[in-house]
Amino acid sequence: xxxxxxxxxxQFTRLAVGITVGFVLLHLGLHFFYAHERMVANTLTFAxxxxxxxxxxxxxxxxxxxxxxxxxxxEFSLENIDAPLVIPQRPWPHSDEVRExxxxxxxxxxxxxxxxxxxxxxxxxxxxxxxxxxxxQDRWLKVEAGTTTTSWGHSMAGVFxxxxxxxxxxxxxxxxxxxVTRHLPRFAVAAENLGxxxxxxxxxxxxxxxxxxxxxxxxxxxxxxxxNYLEQRTRMLAAFSHDLRTLVTRLQLRTxxxxxxTQRGKAEQDIAAVTAILDESLIYARDExxxxxxxxxxxxxxxxxxxxxxxxxxxxxxxxxxxxxxxTGQPSAxxxxxxxxxxxxxxxxxxxxxxxxxxxxxxxxxIVDQGPGIPARDxxxxxxxxxxxxxxxxxxxGGTGLGLAIVHNVVTRHSGSLTFHHESDGFYATxxxxx
Amino acid sequence: MPEMPxxxxxxxxxxxxxxxxxxxxxxxxxxxxxxxxxxxxxxLGEQDVALVLLDVMxxxxxxxxxxxxxxxxxxxxxxxxxxxxxESDRVVGLEMGADDYLTKPxxxxxxxxxxxxxxxxxxxxxxxxxxxxxxxxxxxxWVLAPAKxxxxxxxxxxxxxxxxxxxxxxxxxxxxxxxxxxDQLLELTKGRNAQPFDRSIDVxxxxxxxxxxxxxxxxxxxGGGYLLSVEVTDG
Numbered sequence: 142x143x144x145x146x147x148x149x150x151x152q153f154t155r156l157a158v159g160i161t162v163g164f165v166l167l168h169l170g171l172h173f174f175y176a177h178e179r180m181v182a183n184t185l186t187f188a189x190x191x192x193x194x195x196x197x198x199x200x201x202x203x204x205x206x207x208x209x210x211x212x213x214x215x216e217f218s219l220e221n222i223d224a225p226l227v228i229p230q231r232p233w234p235h236s237d238e239v240r241e242x243x244x245x246x247x248x249x250x251x252x253x254x255x256x257x258x259x260x261x262x263x264x265x266x267x268x269x270x271x272x273x274x275x276x277x278q279d280r281w282l283k284v285e286a287g288t289t290t291t292s293w294g295h296s297m298a299g300v301f302x303x304x305x306x307x308x309x310x311x312x313x314x315x316x317x318x319x320x321v322t323r324h325l326p327r328f329a330v331a332a333e334n335l336g337x338x339x340x341x342x343x344x345x346x347x348x349x350x351x352x353x354x355x356x357x358x359x360x361x362x363x364x365x366x367x368x369n370y371l372e373q374r375t376r377m378l379a380a381f382s383h384d385l386r387t388l389v390t391r392l393q394l395r396t397x398x399x400x401x402x403t404q405r406g407k408a409e410q411d412i413a414a415v416t417a418i419l420d421e422s423l424i425y426a427r428d429e430x431x432x433x434x435x436x437x438x439x440x441x442x443x444x445x446x447x448x449x450x451x452x453x454x455x456x457x458x459x460x461x462x463x464x465x466x467x468x469t470g471q472p473s474a475x476x477x478x479x480x481x482x483x484x485x486x487x488x489x490x491x492x493x494x495x496x497x498x499x500x501x502x503x504x505x506x507x508i509v510d511q512g513p514g515i516p517a518r519d520x521x522x523x524x525x526x527x528x529x530x531x532x533x534x535x536x537x538x539g540g541t542g543l544g545l546a547i548v549h550n551v552v553t554r555h556s557g558s559l560t561f562h563h564e565s566d567g568f569y570a571t572x573x574x575x576x
Numbered sequence: 577m578p579e580m581p582x583x584x585x586x587x588x589x590x591x592x593x594x595x596x597x598x599x600x601x602x603x604x605x606x607x608x609x610x611x612x613x614x615x616x617x618x619x620l621g622e623q624d625v626a627l628v629l630l631d632v633m634x635x636x637x638x639x640x641x642x643x644x645x646x647x648x649x650x651x652x653x654x655x656x657x658x659x660x661x662x663e664s665d666r667v668v669g670l671e672m673g674a675d676d677y678l679t680k681p682x683x684x685x686x687x688x689x690x691x692x693x694x695x696x697x698x699x700x701x702x703x704x705x706x707x708x709x710x711x712x713x714x715x716x717x718w719v720l721a722p723a724k725x726x727x728x729x730x731x732x733x734x735x736x737x738x739x740x741x742x743x744x745x746x747x748x749x750x751x752x753x754x755x756x757x758x759d760q761l762l763e764l765t766k767g768r769n770a771q772p773f774d775r776s777i778d779v780x781x782x783x784x785x786x787x788x789x790x791x792x793x794x795x796x797x798x799g800g801g802y803l804l805s806v807e808v809t810d811g
Binding site for chain 2: 382383386387389390391392393394395396397409412416436437438439442443445446447449450453464467472476
């Protein structure tokens with residue numbers, strides 16, 4: 142399966158996108174609905190008043206023509222026609238809606254001949270004009286009335302205020318969503334840190350909704366149990382190691398009493414091997430709980446120093462890489478990790494070439510040796526504690542099965558990786574660290 | 577014949593006490609061996625002790641507590657016998673005012689060599705300088721903290737040094753403005769962290785100079801001496 146390279150969005154982002162799209166659609170929908178209603182209502186009101194006005198002015202034309210003449214003009218004209226009006230092909234689309242509204246009104250006031258009332262809005266560019274036909278007894282009155290309003294539906298103030306309200310509610314909902322979803326990342330971080338070095342503060346047990354509080358409490362208890370278990374294991378190993386060390390110290394001191402120098406040398410070798418196992422076990426156990434603080438480290442000087450140390454002990458080692466390459470991490474832990482890899486290279490491959498290469502987002506350290514390396518099928522296995530590639534050979538050469546596990550722990554804790562591969566110029570142990 | 581110095585050994589394991597006592601006596605030292613802090617205090621009241629060998633894991637007050645107590649009383653040289661060779665354990669021991677440490681198990685030869693080195697240093701006023709918990713030096717923006725065995729550059733980045741390079745730099749910052757020849761540097765730096773494979777002072781000096789960057793902080797003086805040529809401040 143091909144994994145998507147893009148980071149999946151966070152739950153909050155997804156919700157926020159959904160909520161935002163929903164709000165925009167809802168707001169636009171409500172706005173257009175409202176604008177439409179308002180426009181129809183406005184034009185209907187206009188149509189009603191024009192209708193009433195027309196009847197009144199028509200009446201005046203019979204009784205007081207001079208007054209009626211003053212009440213008409215280009216914006217309001219009355220005309221008697223003999224044949225019914227022909228409604229143009231494409232009047233203003235909502236004309237029929239307005240007409241129906243007007244008919245309800247005419248019905249209510251008991252106007253006779255309402256069925257013959259025709260109207261439409263039109264007039265091309267500029268303010269729409271109302272053209273209406275009103276049947277009066279046996280004739281038809283044609284009314285034309287202009288409006289001055291350019292926008293009957295939209296009111297800028299209305300748009301402004303409804304948008305303001307929508308934005309405020311939208312922000313409120315986002316805030317509430319944030320409050321609910323922000324608890325989850327805390328759980329993720331706490332779970333990641335569980336049982337590792339980065340001592341996680343307990344999750345707050347009195348924040349958020351009830352379910353979150355409950356989960357926090359349960360999580361804290363679990364964290365405490367894991368912590369106790371790890372500490373117990375370290376304490377046990379420490380006690381164990383101390384007792385054995387006392388015995389080994391006695392043995393070491395007693396070797397001075399062995400006269401046979403060959404046997405004395407062998408006894409000292411055995412003691413050194415036992416000590417190495419004790420030390421590494423304790424380092425491994427402690428390392429999981431290492432509380433060393435992160436700091437900026439000159440990785441070049443760290444590697445150079447380890448290589449110099451190896452050279453001083455008579456080994457073949459070499460450092461290739463720029464100076465002053467920085468990374469962030471735990472200096473002692475990283476020193477121990479790289480020292481282990483360099484020791485391995487020298488031990489199994491007779492020499493160590495350490496290469497430091499900078500990439501944009503990460504640093505790569507290759508430790509190359511000329512030995513047989515680790516067969517590909519064991520690459521994963523050797524990172525496990527107490528697993529040896531080849532038990533008989535390891536015992537002969539004094540390995541404890543913890544060296545690479547310690548390296549793996551340290552590197553993983555630094556969000557890096559440890560991998561192995563063969564190339565034409567040797568066996569590579571590659572550590573990748575973020576910058 | 578000059579009187580041999582008396583050594584006070586504090587270790588809770590009777591066998592170890594016996595073995596060390598026998599070995600040191602064979603080499604002419606007088607040894608008083610006790611099992612805990614209380615016995616240590618009364619022994620100190622009765623005997624004229626030249627050096628204390630102090631186990632870290634003791635019943636009652638542990639070795640680190642006793643070490644600090646001894647240090648508060650005076651300048652008596654102390655060698656800690658620690659359980660684990662891990663850097664942090666050593667650092668804690670040195671912070672508590674020990675002059676040196678030996679990791680168990682240690683060989684008789686090692687023990688004898690360390691005792692001799694510490695006794696010799698305790699007589700050499702130039703070299704007597706124990707690490708204080710908060711001891712730190714600043715020079716040209718760099719900060720050197722002997723207790724933590726840590727060097728930071730002017731940007732606050734940790735720069736790694738080998739044991740020998742570190743001791744060399746400590747020798748320079750503790751004697752600012754003073755010209756030191758190779759023999760003096762050797763005398764100041766050998767002992768605590770000296771490894772049998774350590775390169776010559778010259779190799780270590782050139783590596784140290786490289787790590788301190790392009791400005792030549794350590795100058796070569798005509799006539800075969802070296803000098804840290806910048807001002808050193810405490811803290």
